[in-house]
Amino acid sequence: MRWLTFDCFGTLVDWRHGIRTGAELLFPGRGEELLAGFSRHEPDVQTERPTARYADVLAESLRRACADAGVDLLPDDAGVLGTGLPYWPVFPDVRAALATLRADGWNLAILTNCDRDLIAQSQRRLVVPFDAVVTAEDVGAYKPDVAHFRRFGASFAPAPGAWVHVAQSWFHDIRTSRALDLPTIWVDRHGQRHEPGHDAAAIGVHAVVDDLAQVRAALATL
Numbered sequence: 001m002r003w004l005t006f007d008c009f010g011t012l013v014d015w016r017h018g019i020r021t022g023a024e025l026l027f028p029g030r031g032e033e034l035l036a037g038f039s040r041h042e043p044d045v046q047t048e049r050p051t052a053r054y055a056d057v058l059a060e061s062l063r064r065a066c067a068d069a070g071v072d073l074l075p076d077d078a079g080v081l082g083t084g085l086p087y088w089p090v091f092p093d094v095r096a097a098l099a100t101l102r103a104d105g106w107n108l109a110i111l112t113n114c115d116r117d118l119i120a121q122s123q124r125r126l127v128v129p130f131d132a133v134v135t136a137e138d139v140g141a142y143k144p145d146v147a148h149f150r151r152f153g154a155s156f157a158p159a160p161g162a163w164v165h166v167a168q169s170w171f172h173d174i175r176t177s178r179a180l181d182l183p184t185i186w187v188d189r190h191g192q193r194h195e196p197g198h199d200a201a202a203i204g205v206h207a208v209v210d211d212l213a214q215v216r217a218a219l220a221t222l
Contacts, residue, residue, distance in 0.1 A: 001107055003131075003158045004215075007143075007167035008112040009088070011187055012098075012212070013122055018088030022081045023062070027071050037065030043171065046113065046142035054114045054136060055082030086121035091189075097212035098128035104216065107131045109156075111148040111165075113172065132156065143172040149180055164206075164222065166215055170198055178203045185209060185218050 009015035019038050024031035041064040045057050052060075058081040066073040102108060109132035112119050116135050123130065132152065139147035153163075164183045167173030170192060177184040185207045192198045193208055200208050207218035 001156075001158065001162065002105060003109060003156065003163045004101060004106045005109045005111050005149075005152060005163065005165045007169060007173045008110050008114065008119065008122060010172075010189070011166065011168040012090060012094050012110075012126060014089045014091055018084060019081060022084045023065075025084075026073070026077050026080060027066075027069075030069060030071060033069055034062070034065045034071075037068045038062060041065055041068075046136075050136075050141045050145070054118060055079065055085075057142075058082045058085070082118070085118055086125070088122070088125075090125050091212065093211040093213045095127050097215060098126065100216055101219075102128060109133065109152060111143070111152060111173075112136070113142045143169075144176045146176055146180060149176065149182070161222075164219065166212075174200075174205060175203065178205060183222055185215055187212060187215070 006012055016035060020031040020035045023034035027034065038061050042057065042061040045060045045064070049057065059078040062081055063073055063078055098108060108128070108130045110119065110130055111134045113136045115137040119133055119135055132155070134148045134151050136142050139151050141147040161183065164185060165173065165177040166185045166187060167177065168187045168189050170186070174184060174186050183206050186200055186205050186209070188208050188210060193200060206222055209215055209218050
C-alpha cells in the first residue's frame with residue numbers, strides 16, 4: 001500500500017482566509033492584522049495546552065491577538081473561529097488533485113492539528129474520501145510534535161518509501177517530516193522558499209510545488 005499523508009489547514013483548506021474572515025466579521029478592516037497576531041500566538045497556545053480542544057486553541061489565540069491589537073473582544077465572540085471553521089474554503093486545486101491521486105492508487109490520510117468533530121466537517125467540504133485521519137485530539141499533542149506521525153506509522157506500518165508527506169507549513173510539518181526522514185513534498189503556497197530559514201534543499205525536502213495540482217508530477221520524480 002502506498003500512502004500520502006496531508007496536513008489539512010493551510011494545505012487543503014484555506015486557513016488564512018478562514019481566520020481573516022472570522023476576524024473581519026468582528027472587527028471590519030482589522031482582519032489582516034489579527035491574522036498576523038493569531039499566527040504569532042497559536043504555536044505558543046498549542047505548546048502550553050497540548051491536550052486542549054482546537055476550538056479552545058482558536059479562541060485563546062484570537063484573544064491574545066485582539067489584546068495585542070488593542071481591540072475589545074467580547075467573551076461571547078471568542079468562539080467565532082471555531083464556529084466558522086466548517087465553512088473555511090477548500091483551495092480550488094485540491095478536489096481534482098486528490099481525486100487524481102486516489103485514482104493513481106494512493107491511499108490518502110490526514111494528519112491534522114484539529115479535533116475529530118471539526119475535521120469531519122471539513123472532510124465534507126473536501127468531498128474526496130480519506131482512508132485515515134489522525135487528529136490532535138487522538139494523540140494529545142499538536143504538530144510540530146511528532147505524535148501524529150508516530151501514531152500513523154504505528155497504525156499502518158507503511159513500507160520504506162511507500163509513505164510521502166505533503167504539507168504547506170514549514171513550522172508545523174515540513175521540518176518534522178524531514179526529521180523523521182520521510183519523503184516530503186512542500187506545498188509552498190505563499191512563496192516562502194526564498195525566505196531565510198526555509199532552505200528546502202538543506203533539509204532534504206524532495207520536491208517544492210506551488211499547489212496540489214503539481215503533486216502528481218512531483219511524485220513521479222521520487
